[in-house]
Amino acid sequence: MSEEFVGQSGTAPTVIDTSTAxxxxxxxxxxxxxDNFPADREAAARILKGNPGMRDTCREQREFLRRAVRFLTRAGIRQFIDIGTGLPTQENTHEVAQAIAPDARVAYIDNDPIVLAHARVLMADRDHGRTVFIHADARDPRALLAEPALRGVIDFGQPVAVLLIGILHFMEDRDRPGDLIRAMLEAVPSGSYLAASHGTPDFAPRMGDAVQAAYQASSMPCRVRTAAEVGELLAGVELVEPGLVLLAEWRPDGPVPDDRQQITYAAVGRKP
Ligand SMILES: C[S@@+](CC[C@H](N)C(=O)[O-])C[C@H]1O[C@@H](n2cnc3c(N)ncnc32)[C@H](O)[C@@H]1O
Incomplete structure (x- = not known):
């Protein structure tokens, strides 16, 4: 490690490796x-060469997350499992849901210790047991589902929304994203939802491949998938309108921009 940050995550000290992106x-x-370091910014520069509009893609993805959480809360969902949380930013899942339904509960899950350290510090004082942060790996859904902290916040007898936003394309085929989705859907009752986004090469194949290669060159797994492959992953749910579309096209709040990014799909589906 060329540099390290030692913080506090729960009761255990957290050591953050800043030498790799x-x-x-x-x-x-x-x-x-x-909350980023030189290795992260170098990787970002490589990714921007593949997709100069990557900042817009990320913003569109965050906006999709907010619209999806609002839609789900208005549909009556009061429990969210947000897998691949990311670092806290504006309008995080629990803030969006609790603005509509103050009793909404959120379990955040990420395998990066820096996410957990930041999230716990930022949210600890303001929460009333309705939000939990769990350090777990999406590639091991059985262990994730067995986490006592998850069971403490989520009642698996009631509908749950599982959010897989901006994470599935960081699972290679050997990481079995289909197994994760199947396990999550098996664990939740009928009437639960899945919201997902997924990078794709369908509209701009060269860009999709370049972004995938840039992530991989910086030791981050990446696997963009076609509509057919994403459709297969989401086969266990009935997609709500408008189905599998580009991020900005999923129930937009206003006119859809002409220059919308064409590199990431979005969808929300209901478990029958
Ligand atoms: C691009 S961020 C997405 C953040 C947020 N969901 C959003 O859409 O704005 C992806 C997150 O997934 C996490 N992640 C990647 N692979 C993971 C895995 N196997 N298990 C748990 N988290 C993972 C990363 O640490 C990162 O925080």
Missing amino acids: HIARVYDYFLGGK
């Missing part, structure tokens, strides 16, 4: 945040 910190950089 991390997905959460690169994303934080694209969103204009300050």
